[in-house]
Amino acid sequence: MAVERVLLVGATGNIGVSAAIACLRTKREVLAIVRNQDSADKFFKHVGTKEGITVVKADVTTEDGVQGVVDKVKAGALPSFQHVYACVGVWIGTPLHKLSTEDFRRLMRLGFDANYFAYRATVPYLLEQNHPNSTWTCCTGAADISGYAGLTGATQGALVAMLAAAVLENERTNIRVNEAYLMVRVEVDSDAEAHGVMTASEYAKVYAKILEKKDIDGCKVIVRGPEDLKELRFEKKLPQQAIKHHQN
């Protein structure tokens, strides 16, 4: 059977590295979007290998960044993919009233727009391919309800709403849309060990399960701490009522 591949948008960050580790562990390959060679080198170092990984340069914050990658895949210049993990965004604790307009726009572009543009560019491709086990996953967290992460929380809140629509819109398609809801800090292994937080390698168990378990479909996969890595905690993202209403 042909090997499956995951397109990683936000590949070179903590969550992207974790997702790449999950892909390789489950014998999948990776198509990673990077913004420059330094990021690519950092990515390979943290993942620990270059094997099974193709990198492509693009600016994911622009409306046609990920679209350009999809166009190259369609033209056969890059390998095909059946899964997408979008995890673009940065932690920003600056008090809201101290953000310049420029910073505000930059951070919204990173934390929300880039993930939306990734969705808009990749979903038509996944639908067209009609692979029976396609997935589309995005990482969110509790910053939108805790209030302690400034504008990062606002981008996460927007992603939560976007993913609700994405779950509903793909309820009957070949794509399993899921939200990876992360309530603890995850960092690439060397940083995590220094800071005493969850490692990307440990958190990779979650994405590996999302890829493998077909019943994780339209779900919010919740990690509150190490205990949720032993037995995966997931629940339907939408009330059944909303789905029924959509179907009628």
Ligand SMILES: NC(=O)c1ccc[n+]([C@@H]2O[C@H](COP(=O)([O-])OP(=O)(O)OC[C@H]3O[C@@H](n4cnc5c(N)ncnc54)[C@H](OP(=O)(O)O)[C@@H]3O)[C@@H](O)[C@H]2O)c1
């Ligand atoms: N880590 C956690 O514990 C955690 C918890 C809950 C939710 N989340 C969410 O998960 C997402 C990713 O978090 P993370 O910890 O992986 O973040 P991160 O390590 O800071 O990485 C973010 C990604 O965004 C890219 N990026 C940053 N600035 C960019 C720019 N100007 N242009 C293009 N790309 C840029 C980075 O590329 P470079 O490598 O090139 O800089 C990297 O690929 C965020 O939305 C965050 O809110 C994370």
